[in-house]
Amino acid sequence: MTYQILKAIHIIFVVSYFAGLFYMVRLFVYDTEALELKNEKGNILHQQLIYMQERLWNIITLPAFIIMIISGFCMLHLTHWGFITQGWMIVKLVFVGILAAYHFWTWKTIRNLQKEKTQYTSVQLRMMNEVATIILFVVVFAVILKQSFMAYWYWALISFVAMGALIMLIVKLVNRNKS
Numbered sequence: 001m002t003y004q005i006l007k008a009i010h011i012i013f014v015v016s017y018f019a020g021l022f023y024m025v026r027l028f029v030y031d032t033e034a035l036e037l038k039n040e041k042g043n044i045l046h047q048q049l050i051y052m053q054e055r056l057w058n059i060i061t062l063p064a065f066i067i068m069i070i071s072g073f074c075m076l077h078l079t080h081w082g083f084i085t086q087g088w089m090i091v092k093l094v095f096v097g098i099l100a101a102y103h104f105w106t107w108k109t110i111r112n113l114q115k116e117k118t119q120y121t122s123v124q125l126r127m128m129n130e131v132a133t134i135i136l137f138v139v140v141f142a143v144i145l146k147q148s149f150m151a152y153w154y155w156a157l158i159s160f161v162a163m164g165a166l167i168m169l170i171v172k173l174v175n176r177n178k179s
Contacts, residue, residue: 003078010071013064018136020061024106025129027053029122031113036122046116053110065103072096087150091142099135123175130167134160 027049034045076084083089105128112119120128138160142149149156 003075006071006075006078010068010075013068013071016060017064017068018132020056020064021102021106021132022129024053024056024061024110025125025132027056028109028113028120029125029129032118032120032122032125035113035116035118046113050114053113057107057110061106069096086146087153088142088146091149092139095135095139095142099132099139102131102135123171126171126175127168130164130171133167134164137163 031046031049031053034042034049036042037045084093109119138156141156
């Protein structure tokens with residue numbers, strides 16, 4: 001029973017965390033575009049977006065990340081680390097590591113935008129927003145398909161690379177049509 005409760009908590013906070021990440025990077029896009037205005041309207045918008053980023057990060061995204069990680073490790077502990085040697089779990093944990101790096105990038109980008117430092121264009125940020133999408137796809141498919149995911153890993157790899165390329169192409173086309 002404890003395992004199922006932890007699993008439910010884990011899933012709820014995975015959803016909350018990804019919602020926070022997706023929205024955060026969208027706020028980065030808006031903030032970058034506001035800073036490009038270089039006028040009073042852009043400055044007011046920038047201040048509001050910084051406020052929104054701080055609240056989203058501190059109230060939703062960071063707490064959800066912490067609870068997601070803790071509940072995940074508690075589930076591993078309850079199963080006596082039995083899943084840790086299975087291929088699908090290794091894939092999941094590798095992508096959780098990549099997600100942690102993305103999390104750090106997100107935090108660093110918040111800090112840079114607070115200082116009005118824009119390292120990325122709005123198009124680059126739109127593409128970075130899709131990194132979390134690809135991570136989510138890989139983790140969900142690995143967890144749901146388990147051994148099948150590992151048996152057909154090459155098809156999964158081809159599918160995820162193709163999906164990533166398609167997403168990037170769509171982002172470029174949408175932004176080209178905006179111009």
